[in-house]
Amino acid sequence: MKTLIYSRPYQMAIEERPYPLLGDGCEQVVIRIGAAGICGSDMHAFHGQDPRRQPGLVLGHELAGEIVESQSPRFLPGDRVTANPLITCGKCEYCRQGRDNLCSDRHMVGMDWPGAFAEFMAIPARSVVPLPAGISIQHAALTEPAATVVHAMRLTQRTLTQPLAETRTLVIGGGAIGLLTVLVLRAWGCRHITLAETNALRAEAAERYTGCVSINPMETSISESSHQLVVDAVGAAATRQMAIQAVKPGGVIMHIGLQAWASEIDMRKITLGEITLLGTYTYTMDDFCLTLSMLEEGALGELGWVESRPLSEGEQAFSDLESQQVSAAKILLIP
Template identity: 45%
Template sequence: MKALIYDAPQTLRFQDVPMPAMQERDVLVRVEAVGICGSDMHAFLGHDSRRPAPLILGHEAAGVIEEGPEKGQRVTINPLVSCGDCAACHTGRENLCPQRQIISMPPREGAFAQFVAIPPSNLVTVPEDIALTKASLAEPLAVGWHAARLGLEALHPAMEPRALVLGGGAIGLASYLCLRAQGLPTVDIVEPNPERAEFLSAHCDARILTKPDRAAPLVVDAVGIAATRAAASTHVEPGGVVTHIGLGDDAGGLDIRRMTLQEVTFIGTYTYSMQDFRDTAQALFAGELGALEWFEERPLASGPATFEALQAGNVAAPKVILAPWD
């Protein structure tokens, strides 16, 4: 099969590779669409020790089951494989399973390839009227869904139902869409990149800001660098909630004194539960997350050039989806 191989920092190769190694319970999925995540970019830059080269990256995928009794079924993939037996799994918190695996991290190869191996319990059937390109957005949308759910559950009922999202990339946009779908009427997005901000203005009805202009009861940090954590600390209202999704860097920014004195709740959010993923997929299929026309599609073979363009900040769309068969 053809695949995009992360070979070394800032080095990708499109080449022939063996078919995926199948673990127990796995089925083979023919990948029709796979999105580029910020974590893929971190790996490409050599900033993610969990993804050592050489490796097939990519985990935001949708496709068609290639073999077995469900052959031909159109599916979107939950890339997080849990053990099913631990306390976290039994309580619906599979994202905290100590034995969890994810495609694009050893021992599982990712979906920047024509085929990927995954347990059938990680698949959600996609209706015929939903394009598989849009179905591949279920994974990043589920990250936003999980963060939105936890943030709203923690928000005091007396506070104004309003949120501020820091970052207008795919996860920031997903958080906006999921907060709205879960009933929050007012959500502003902060995006300093003018091309990205213009794209967002054309594709959603949020207020798009270059910097925060007022405090909010709920602040979502979808970037996760010191500067955005500092902005979240400054612009969350007393008694409010900060949900932290982004993993841009791992140090600095939080004003612990203010958060303590103002009783601000800080929630680190990682991926999603299987129920979050299913709920997101159903909301996507029902049209509750918008038209989902905020991606750009390119061939998988263009992967090296696409990563370079993303690194240079030359892609306006929040998401690039790669097509392995083009």
């Protein structure tokens, strides 16, 4: 079968790989991939900056498709599905608490499990979620990135002292996660959202598809202590600094992006301002299923900011994203 592999830093390649074998141990299915999205974390691997993703790996973990083989009575060939790419043990303390995203024995598709930039992929049946009739395969492939945001916003709501809908919010970064954050917040009634984005192409697309106001933080400075919630969907040293600068005392910073792993932060403001700095990682199965139903209901808008390209042109898609020559915040590869 045809796959797109990460061959070395800044290089992707189309390669023939054997059709996946169903493992023994737990019930598995083989999915014929219908669409698979390129994620910021795939770009991180492409840059050679993710020690967990080594050359030779089939990347891709945002997927939807059709069952072709099944060891589970829950699925039949032809069923349309998506899958939670975080494969968890179901037994550890976190899994038992329903916080399966923190599972201590987890695997991730496209990281330590062959990914979805391929014609076919095998996965445990309990990671697979059937698609409602009304959703397209392309839109269903957005479940994973959108679930990351739904999980983050549910964590945020638990910490805020007022409803999300009444919260003045700054979202930093107009990539897919930033855009989805605006869309999820709007779906939940939040109207006071500003997006900070330096790339004019992306800012314009974000305004068009989300109806939010965008500013270029290189040109317009963000007032000190002006927002109750700041979402950092980039996670670079400069954006973390921007987030701390912009958050109001008593407010919340939700840190979703993770470009730079460490940087100096102003602990004085965090301490004296009683600021909550929250991290977030992926989603629980519950978040994943809620997100799929939001997408099915059209709660996240028309999704015109998503572009589809053939898997065979995947190398070009990676280099276009790299050079920031696309306005689309998300590119789906279609095998």
